[in-house]
Amino acid sequence: MIGKAEFFESLQAAIKENKITLPTLPEVALKVRDAVEQENVSAQEIADMVVTDAALSARLLQVANSPLYRGRVPIESIQMAVTRLGYKLVRSLVVTLAMQQMFQATSDALDTRLRxxxxxxxxxxxxxxxxxxxxxxxxxxxxxxxxxxHNIGALPVLTWAESFPELMEDEASLDQMVTELTAEVGTQILKFWGFPETLVKVAAEAQNLNYDSGPQADYVDVVIVSRLQAAPADSAGGMAEWINVPAFQKVGLDPEVELIEIEGVAEDIESVQDAFR
Incomplete structure (x- = not known):
């Protein structure tokens, strides 16, 4: 069985030699992301970028008309979506929908795991x-x-793992490999994409329960708490040990409270899940 260090070294070599490529955002997502940062960009210009990708446009309209974002009047065009939702939200949605496509497996071996x-x-x-x-x-x-x-680094790890049949057959070892390498590879990907440092830190630190960057919560803290809230009660030490996680205090959530039990939260979570299924 290949070890972690050897696997990681071979993965990095494969990336360098173009035997495997890091996940890339489609050109339309990059264009929209960059355009939103420009002061004089118009809704029509952003819409014109989005409509060059028919599949992405269709999904954007679908999400824009989901219970999560819809208003009283249905959104019938991409320009209307940009105007109604705002540039920054459309940027986030375009990147999100582009990412969803990355989690589509190219082999049966990875299909269930990626879904x-x-x-x-x-x-x-x-x-x-x-x-x-x-x-x-x-x-x-x-x-x-x-x-x-937060776990985007798992994609190339899993893709490269297919080169090692004995690793693919050992689910526990594969899970451990993914867990141990996701942060480092994810950081590499987000830097490659030109993401802001606030999000690069998410990939680097999402699994670090001792993370504490200061008194104010950042996106890493939010992801750490969310990962624990989404995890089975018997994982990561369980709720009894959450009290020792700095992120809980910073996001203002009692470690002994399950977020989903708070009124209205379950519905909010379900709305997001329905929009991006």
Whole structure:
């Protein structure tokens, strides 16, 4: 059985030699992301970028008309979506929908695992969005995106693992390999994508329960709490040990409280899950 160090070294070599490529955002997502940062960009210009990708456009309209975002009047065009939802939200949604496509397996061996991983990421993202609503200095859509990208490093790890049949057959060893390498590879991917440091830190620190960057919660704290809230009660030491996790105090959530039991939270989480299934 290949060890962690040898596997990681071979993965990095494979990336360098183009035997495996890091996940990439489609050109339309990159264009929209960059355009939103420009002062004089118009809704029509952003819409024109989005409509160049028919599949992405269709999904964006579907999400825009979901219970999560819809208003009284249905959104019937991409320009209407951009105008109604706002540039920054459309940017987040375009990146999110582009990411969803990355979790589609190219082999039967990974299909179930990647689908489960996407569903788990969406659940964590939904919890992130709920938590951020009570943290005025954080953007709830950015928090949702943080939840979605926190384990992006698992994708190339799993893809490369297919080169080692004995590893693919040993589920426990594969899970351990993914857990131990996701942060480092994820950090590499988000830097490659040009993501802001606030989100790069999410990939690097999401599994670090001792993370404490200061008195104010950041997106890492939100993801840490969301991961624990989404996890089975007997994992990560269980709720009894959550009291020792700094992130809970910073996001303002009692470690002994299950977020989903708070009135209205379950519905909010379900709305996000329905939108991105």
């Amino acid at each position: 489960d991983m996407w569903e788990q990421s969406v659940e964590i993202a939904a919890i992130c969005r709920v938590l951020a609503q009570n943290l005025p200095h954080l953007d709830r859509e950015q928090a949702m995106l943080a939840g979605l990208i």
